[in-house]
Amino acid sequence: MNELAIPPESVAEDEQPKTLAEAAYRQLRRDIIEGLHRPGDKLRVEHLKDQYEVGAGTLREALQLLVTDALVVAQGQRGFRVAPISLDDFEDITRTRVLLETSALQQSIELGDDAWEANVVASFHLLSRAEDKLGDGGKCSREEWEQRNRAFHEVLISACPSRWIRHFQNILYHQSERYRRLSLFRQPIPRDVHAEHQAIVDAALARNTAEATRILTDHIMRTLEAVKRLPDELINR
Amino acid sequence: MNELAIPPESVAEDEQPKTLAEAAYRQLRRDIIEGLHRPGDKLRVEHLKDQYEVGAGTLREALQLLVTDALVVAQGQRGFRVAPISLDDFEDITRTRVLLETSALQQSIELGDDAWEANVVASFHLLSRAEDKLGDGGKCSREEWEQRNRAFHEVLISACPSRWIRHFQNILYHQSERYRRLSLFRQPIPRDVHAEHQAIVDAALARNTAEATRILTDHIMRTLEAVKRLPDELINR
DNA sequence: ATAGACGAAAATCTCGAGAAAAAGTATTGA
DNA sequence: TCAATACTTTTTCTCGAGATTTTCGTCTAT
Incomplete structure (x- = not known):
């Protein structure tokens, strides 16, 4: 514990x-x-x-x-x-998340041990299964997918020793969850999210820091783009 | 406003x-x-x-x-x-501060306008004056120096558009203030702090991002070193 | 002598009512 | 018709007392 x-x-x-x-x-x-x-x-x-x-x-x-x-x-x-929401705010949240999460991932890759690797693989597997069941027709709630997606991202940076980065990252994740709901409500989880997660896992386990952070950045930024394409009235209220 | x-x-x-x-x-x-x-x-x-x-x-x-x-x-x-304090915690706080504050400074230098420059110069002047009076024998309280030091660092990154970075930075500053009190209580403000501030201002106004962030990093990290040299019983209680 | 359990004391958590402030509504005068 | 004022209603903020939980000291048994 x-x-x-x-x-x-x-x-x-x-x-x-x-x-x-x-x-x-x-x-x-x-x-x-x-x-x-x-x-x-x-x-x-x-x-x-x-x-x-x-x-x-x-x-x-x-x-x-x-x-x-x-x-x-x-x-x-x-x-x-x-708390009100706005596109500017979400852009801010996203960029700050990238800053913190890439730094955390970098340290995690550098310091993670066998147990960390095992956790990464395990949480990725759970997430993949949730995606399967989700596409398969409501065998799995989006609630559960969110939960596992969250767990996956958390495990990825769990070997980062900085409690403060993890703390801030946690807050930002909750924030962006609000926006992500908006975008996922419209378009169900796109196929390539799985591929992105896979790529991150591969790079992380190969201890390829540059590649892993690059993919993670793209991954996070993609959600921003998705929200940007949403109709205005969903965001400005 | x-x-x-x-x-x-x-x-x-x-x-x-x-x-x-x-x-x-x-x-x-x-x-x-x-x-x-x-x-x-x-x-x-x-x-x-x-x-x-x-x-x-x-x-x-x-x-x-x-x-x-x-x-x-x-x-x-x-x-x-x-909240308890520890050397590990302060090291974490400091490194996270560096991560956030350098990023904020970078954007500030990139986006700051004339008004920002003026504020930087002004707050630096106020801080310098407080240092003079402080060394001059208690004409100025350390309370006031803290206040102006805080204002200076805040103004430096005030042109950074990210509210979230500034928010987190704010929290971390309060945190490190607790530790800084410990170190300043022993040794009064060393002479070279002024020089460091001066160097940051110069680099910032010259829009020399690399130089400014480098000095700022050293500046922040130096406080960590000072606290590390403190006797154990001050920190572990 | 140490470990565990019982009981008293302290502290926390929770609630509902009263005082202060803000928001909304109606009235009056130009 | 519009604006300003006075009044009413709603909502927030504040307080003290009661119910649970934790904590600490003491006592007993191995």
């Missing part, structure tokens, strides 16, 4: 919530990323406390946690809102 | 607090960075609410805000602690 008591991990992902506030936080986060609460929407505590079945103060705390992830913005004395 | 309503800025720095929770948050942050609450210390709500003269729920909220800055860690059902 991971040693705890070290700051830069907002909340451990897999463990189950130990407090009502944290439970509400996770539900809210999912609902925001899924688009149930839309960008720019006002989040009224009085309404939401019933919906999520917690007290006002507790829900407030959950909202505060979401501010940490920059999925919610708090404005002085005027309550909370779902 | 800056347009608000955009997420990645935890709380606007200069404006005055609009809520009790935010006021408590700022006091607490200052006290943590100053070392009044020491790394690893438990932050008991029941005690602190009297000290900061707010209700329990309000103080709780202030603590939650500090979690965003990673100056405080919240552990499940076991309350809050001041």
Whole structure:
């Protein structure tokens, strides 16, 4: 297991919530990323406390946690809102992700041991299977694909010793997940995503840093291009 | 002014607090960075609410805000602690800062206009003056020098259009401020810090990106070396 | 003497109500 | 008809008390 008591991990992902506030936080986060609460929407505590079945103060705390992830913005004395989205913001997110994730991958390739390699292969396999089942007709939810895609990218950089890079990367991944949902909702996962993942794995295991980071960059940037092609009204609301 | 309503800025720095929770948050942050609450210390709500003269729920909220800055860690059902410090952590912070800040400086040099140049020169001047007064015998508080040093570094990268990089950089700066206090408390500001700042300004205004980023990197890394030379008991507690 | 378990004390988490602020609505005057 | 003002409603912010959980000291048994 991971040693705890070290700051830069907002909340451990897999463990189950130990407090009502944290439970509400996770539900809210999912609902925001899924688009149930839309960008720019006002989040009224009085309404939401019933919906999520917690007290006002507790829900407030959950909202505060979401501010940490920059999925919610708090404005002085005027309550909370779902963080707005924009093309400029997504471009920023994407470029920053590239900066952090390539650096992390570079270190991961340099430092990763056998166990890391095994994890990379394993998570890639899980992701591939999810893609198969997804194309096969709803044998596998997109929820599950997202989960495995996330796991794959996380494992790739797991050998990077910098907790801070991983922490920031984590935040940015959640952010971009909101945008990716928009694009995946329209066009199902294109075929070449699998090929890109495969290429990254190959390069990483061959310890070919330059090649691996190059492909990863293209891979991330491609999502940006996909979102750019979306109709305006999906983004500017 | 800056347009608000955009997420990645935890709380606007200069404006005055609009809520009790935010006021408590700022006091607490200052006290943590100053070392009044020491790394690893438990932050008991029941005690602190009297000290900061707010209700329990309000103080709780202030603590939650500090979690965003990673100056405080919240552990499940076991309350809050001041984020611990370690040499490894500071090394991580420093390297990540270099990664982000050089990238930001690079873009700043590329995109900065006349107003940016003017701000760079101005903030450098203010910083230099603070250094003079500081060496001159306490005409100027170290508090003020910190403030201006911070402003200088912020202005340097202010022409970088990426809000996310600036946001992360902001967090890391606060973090490293804690460590820098440790080293500055012992040895007052060394003479060559001024020269380094001067060199950065010169290279930046000459639009010499390679040179500017190189000096900035050395500049940031030097603080790491200084902290590494500190006695162990200052860091590991 | 060490390990484990029981019980008391402290701290955290949670809730609902009251005070302060913002937003919305209606009224009045030009 | 429009603008400004006063009032009402909604929402946020703040506080203190009760329910759970953790923590710490003590006691017993091996």
